[in-house]
Amino acid sequence: MAVPLPRPGEGYEELFTAHFWGLVRLASLLGADDPEDVVQDAFVRLHRRRRLLRDQNAALAYLRSSVCNAARSRLRHLRMARRRHAQLAPPPDAGSAEHEVVRDEAVRALLAAVADLPGRQRQVLVLRYWLDLSERETAETLGIAPGTVKAHTARAIAALGRRLKDEEEQ
Numbered sequence: 001m002a003v004p005l006p007r008p009g010e011g012y013e014e015l016f017t018a019h020f021w022g023l024v025r026l027a028s029l030l031g032a033d034d035p036e037d038v039v040q041d042a043f044v045r046l047h048r049r050r051r052l053l054r055d056q057n058a059a060l061a062y063l064r065s066s067v068c069n070a071a072r073s074r075l076r077h078l079r080m081a082r083r084r085h086a087q088l089a090p091p092p093d094a095g096s097a098e099h100e101v102v103r104d105e106a107v108r109a110l111l112a113a114v115a116d117l118p119g120r121q122r123q124v125l126v127l128r129y130w131l132d133l134s135e136r137e138t139a140e141t142l143g144i145a146p147g148t149v150k151a152h153t154a155r156a157i158a159a160l161g162r163r164l165k166d167e168e169e170q
Contacts (some may be wrong), residue, residue, distance in 0.1 A: 015059060030071040041086045042066035064141050068123060113163045121156035124149055124156050
């Protein structure tokens, strides 16, 4: 469902209120270490570029693409920074105590397996199954072909199945 792009000074509050936390969850699932900042930056870019968008009814799609690209960019930046400063950057904590209490073992195993997937496979799974986007919408969001979405989805599901089966056998 396309969300119309607000006119200057109109509608941004409604767009922000309706979609901010969903986009924060998307950024978080894609691995962004600062998901709220990623989403706020996406809204700022939308505001700045509102006159340059070809489809004035694609504000939400623009925001999703922007969040995906920013999360991917920040992950690349973090990987490079960690390589350069490996001795100074301890690995991130596995999660807060609150998360450990809430998640049961099966969910933790699944989330760990998803986190270990290659970036594009993780992005495709999150967009397809968490946001429930179609293959076409996922392809548009990531700027790839629908066939590539299918291939990444199949590979990701196969990899998750293998990993979870291996963990179950141990």
